[in-house]
Amino acid sequence: MDLAALDLDKSLRLYPLTFLEEGEEVTVGRPDIDSYGLFPVDAAALLRRLEAGDSPNEAARWFGEEYGEQVDILEFLEVLDEYEMLVPEGEQVAEAKAVRWQRLGTALFSPPAWVLYALLIGAGIAAMVLDRHVAPRYQNIFFTSSSLVALTLGNVIGQAPWILLHEGAHAVAGRRLGLNSTLRIGRRFYYLVFVTSLDGLVAVPRRKRYLPMLAGILVDLLVACALTLAAIPLVRQPGAAGLIGRLFLAMAFGTLMRFAWQFYFFLRTDLYFLATTVLGCNDLQTVARQTLQNRFWSLLGRRERLVDPEGWTPRDRSVARWYVWLMVAGYTLMTALLVIAVIPTAVRITELAVHKLVADPTPLNVTDTCVFLVLNFGELAIAGVLAIRGWQRRGGRATRAAVAEEIAG
Structure with a gap:
């Protein structure tokens, strides 16, 4: 949406939104496309003014009178556009479809x-x-x-x-x-x-x-x-x-x-x-993982690799202090089980299958053994493919981000 062409003295059209206030934050989103964001209470109040029909300039003046602060309304509209809350010019808003089942x-x-x-x-x-x-x-x-x-x-x-x-x-x-x-x-x-x-x-x-x-x-x-x-x-x-x-x-x-x-x-x-x-956490797993990464890179003196904790909620930050050790213990246990149980079991299964194949190499036994091996190791193979694809996607995003940063610089 071209925000530069907007007339800030005219009302904007917004998609139907939901608001859920919890403490000092309000979850606002479009349930039709499952796009949600966390807004401070004052920002959510400003959004409600726009939803009620105030023009951006009217809403900004109201915000200044109500909270004693000035708001960059164009920057605020950019956030709303990022969450796809603003209806583009000329687009019709379809009626919400009933949820099946x-x-x-x-x-x-x-x-x-x-x-x-x-x-x-x-x-x-x-x-x-x-x-x-x-x-x-x-x-x-x-x-x-x-x-x-x-x-x-x-x-x-x-x-x-x-x-x-x-x-x-x-x-x-x-x-x-x-x-x-x-x-x-x-x-x-x-x-x-x-x-x-x-x-x-x-x-x-x-x-x-x-x-x-x-x-x-x-x-x-x-x-x-x-x-x-x-x-x-x-x-x-x-x-x-x-x-x-x-x-x-x-x-x-x-x-x-x-x-x-x-x-x-x-x-x-x-x-x-x-x-x-x-x-009351928002994204505990991510915060715990980034906390662990920050400790690792701090020990190596690579402070440029640290994740900025400003994006963490206070509750996530507090719980992550002890949850990170539970996460480390869990992955350590799973890795140990992989080494002492899963891999030896896979080896034993393969030995049994090969022994059966060698002892009685009939077409029926060959088919039985081959299908057995595919069924047992297929899940691990698919999980490996998904892991590789996930790493490639993350690597691609990191490369694009680095290129964008270089161009911007």
Whole structure:
């Protein structure tokens, strides 16, 4: 938008905006495109004047009278344009579309639904405690010995629908509040994950954010309990019925392991976002990482590499002082597990597959072994590709920033 051509004595058109005041900051944004920014209370008040129909010059005069300070209104308009809050000349503002699945979200998290969820979880936990045949244990993952591929499909691919259900619960819980959501594939260290984006949560009061954040964990518990209960009449049966029962228990155990994975806060899990919301943080992970980088570069005397802490919120800065050590400990543990568990397990899996291939090189065994290896190592390969692409994008952005700085200089 050409701000230089604006008539500052005429009212501007703004897109429909949301305002959420929390302490000394106000979250303002466009929910239709999930563009949000943090504004000081006085800046948000100035924005409200523009939204109410004041011209930029009128709003600037009001600001000076109200707060006793002068405001650079053109600079303020540049900020609004950066967040795409100003309607360009001649553009029509479309009516906001209704968010799909909002009624479904309301029904799934209604009081009767919560009663059913409580009964299912209670029954599932009771079954796990009272019946040793369906108790969660790592042996459950070896539900068959007839095929390596079948074993992998049950334990890896078999988790896919439950993972999507987990992410779908986040999305539906958010859409219940009228928020848009997107689903993408991401990476957490050397894990491949599905990620649901609910950017609009920043404009929702904190007490309403907890359910969308915890909905996935709730689904994990419901799935684990439902699979356990479904396995009870099958697991002692011979033949296909028993195999299905053991498969249910394998998937239930995998789901419980994903529930335990939520406690890896440093991987930005659901519980991490819950904790940062309760603590009142804005971007704790980034601030903690930059704090660690600053300490590292300070030790090396490379002060030109330090990140300016002016962009950190006081709360993030305070919590990051102790959270940074939790993050370091977590990554150290994950790296140690990679060395002492993941890599040796991968080597052992490869040895078993090669041994089976050498001992009985029939076409069926060759196919079984090759598919088994692809399924087991495919996730790590994809995570590696995503990591490389992420580093390339960051490197490209850094190069462009350096070129722009050189041109500006």
